Amino acid sequence: MRRQFYTLDVFTDAPLAGNPLAVVVDAEGLDDKRMQLIAREFNFSETVFVRAPRDPVNTAALRIFTPAREMPFAGHPTVGAAALLAHLRARELLAAQDLRLVLEEGIGDVVCVARHRRGQALAATFTAPRLPQPGAAAPSAAEIAARLGLEPADIGFGGRRPIVYGAGVDFLFAPIASAAALGKADPDRYAWGADGGPAVFLYTSETTRAGVAYRARMFAAGWGVREDPATGSAASAFAGVVMEFEPPADGDHSLVIEQGLEIDRRSEIALGLETEGGALKSVTIGGLVALVAEGAIEI
DSSP states (O other), rough: EEEEEEEEEEEEETTSSSSSEEEESOOOTTOOHHHHHHHHHHHSSSSEEEOOSSSSSEEEEEEOSSSSOOOOHHHHHHHHHHHHHHHHHHHHHHHSSSSEEEETTTEEEEEOOOOOOSSEEEEEEEEEEOOEEEOOOOOOOHHHHHHOOOGGGOBBTTTTOOOEEHHHHHEEEEEEEEEHHHHOOOOOOOOTTTGGGOOEEEEOOOOOOOTEEEEEEEEEEEGGGESSSSSSHHHHHHHHHHHHOOOOSSSEEEEEEEEEEGGTOOEEEEEEEEEEEEEEEEEEEEEEEEEEEEEEEEE
């Protein structure tokens, strides 16, 4: 059976940058094994399969697979799928106004807003379906450094220490002292994410341009993802790290995270935080989306 698919680059306005994504837009009837095999065939960090929603009020149901496992929630598939579905289903309306979509994922319903204005790239933002929560105890700085091929002194800056947080998917957040050390980190020394453990998200405050708050890398060999060009689910959980070590004043805040530079896939993730009474009230993740290709797969 021929099934239509699209490929996108997410968290960028230009093809061949950002985080590649495959979206199979008519996935009815595919079982889990078949979807996993298709995701392995595309071999992107994630592939999305679109089905009719369980609740007809919602826009669509998504299944999200890495080359090695299914994910209950992921950021760049949510942003990319929201932008693509709005573009395919209501192109003229999208040119005139922002569109609200509700996508059913393993974590629950995810509310998204898609945008596309003349002369600008497609874009989408979603509200994180869960607020970040702390996870298990983090390994020591020395252990993390050894797994990355770094020195213990490379782990930590400004009072920040390794910590585990999740907003649907757990990540080990490892602060890195410099951009030079970040660039030396080796994704092949350890199978991050294997056996139910967290993937690792490395971040430093040394960035490439003004207006960017952090530079990051993410390794998850245990998920079949050697290095991810941009990780929206990690950015969602990173809001908890921000609140842990440098909580902002009450109000709305926006931080830009750059990722993928070391693998020539520059990406920029917009992380929004709303705080009230010293606590995190909501988290949003947004970014631009570039359409790259479309076709049909015989499955």
